[in-house]
Amino acid sequence: MKRTRRNHGAAFKAQVALAACKGDKTLAELAEQFGVHPTQITEWKRHLLARAADVFGGTKPTADTPDLKTLHAKIGQLALENDFLEGALTKAGLLSATR
Helix, strand or coil, rough: CCCCCCCCCCCHHEEEEEHHHHCCCCHHHHHHCCCCHHHHHHHHHHHHHHHHHCCCCCCCCCCCCCCCCHHHHHHHHHHHHHHHHHHHHHHCCCCCCCC
């Protein structure tokens, strides 16, 4: 019987990863206790350790992350400008109607 895919919340993942970091139990024991595969526990532990510095302000979110609303507005503006220019060039005879 195949098990259905489960989505674990962040709190559960953190709890399991912290238990793995403590080292009180083996991966097999933790896997049985929490009902997840040992490989998954190892992955969550790796993520926890890699991002632990973020908790204490080790890295700041990058300001380079684009705002989607702004980008979508820009795309709309450019699409309108392209349509306008295409119409103007077609009327002027500089652009064939069948491209």
